[in-house]
Amino acid sequence: MNMKLRCQSCHKEYPSSEPIWNCKCGGLLTLDFHARFPVDKIQIRKPTMWRYREALPIEHDKHIISFDEGFTPLVEEQFSGKKVLLKQDHLFPSGSYKDRGASVLVSKIKELGVKKVVEDSSGNAGAAIAAYCAKANITCDIYVPEKTSAGKLLQIEQYGAALHKIPGTREDTAKAVWLAAQSTYYASHYWNPFFFQGTKTCIFEIVEQLGWNAPDAIILPVGNGTLLLGTYIGLKELQREKIIDTLPKIIGVQAENCSPLAQAWKKHHQIKNPFTWKETIAEGIAIANPVRAKDILHAIKETNGDIITVKEKDIISALHATIQKGYYIEPTSAVAVAGFQKYPIRKNAVVVVPLTGHGLKTTRES
Ligand SMILES: Cc1ncc(COP(=O)(O)O)c(C=O)c1O
Ligand SMILES: [Zn+2]
Structure with a gap:
């Protein structure tokens, strides 16, 4: 396979x-x-x-670390009389769509011969990396904010990862792993480009499930943008290969309490630094300083999309409405449902909302 890594700042190239x-x-x-x-x-x-x-950048099949995951069901539902297709990505082995990224990234790590990794996470990415490292026999250290849901912490530990609970904010956790990453391979879901090569498979499946057609819009939660950018990368690849003609709108949804991207989208495309924010029940997307912000804003612009915010009370009511239809999701996942309820979209438009995380890990807060 012909591939290379390229720096976005100085354009230096590296072999993969x-x-x-x-x-x-x-x-x-x-x-x-x-x-x-x-x-x-x-x-x-x-x-x-x-x-x-042929769209996944792993050289040899023998390095693939997989639980035969994915191809999750796409099911039609209605919220307040508006039709939506729910992509059930909470039904993954570790309980979130992050398994897509973990499967490709940990396969790459296996291919590289790396034996130990570090990762930081608000919970789900850490659980996904820990699960795939367990399968691959790779040692991993996972850094999480101390306040992370108990269910996610327990899950990470039970997979056999070394768990580092960091006091303070999500940014404090990122700083702690940054130090560790100076001497150990960083299996980061937002720095490492191979993670996005896995999250892009969600849109491949959606397009195939729609008879190789793109939807009109995809509405998803966004913090660091691993699903949003994976979706954009996947769409561009499908378009390049003439599987689809036009790109659907990508609509990112943030919790109003922590919405640096929504604010940047409205004003000058710059994230304020330091950015102040409040606690949100959407713990998975409480990211004050997304490192790939520029790419996220570019993807929104190119697809004629939008970044919107939802209030805590709307996240809670969307969570209950979704669970009452039988989809047991976590609050972060309900952000996209709340965004769908808020966003004005033409009647009969084909709209997809991925359900990103399972509710069993956050049962106490739900
Ligand atoms: C359940 C859930 N949904 C969505 C996201 C959003 O992912 P990202 O921060 O990569 O945009 C996360 C991230 O942790 C998550 O846990
Ligand atoms: Zn560089």
């Missing part, structure tokens, strides 16, 4: 066989890789995210 997660200049890396979609072959493969094999 180098075990790096950022550029030597400190810049963010992007993966240059030509994804292909042999539709006839794909359609007769097992219903997992790995059916898009």
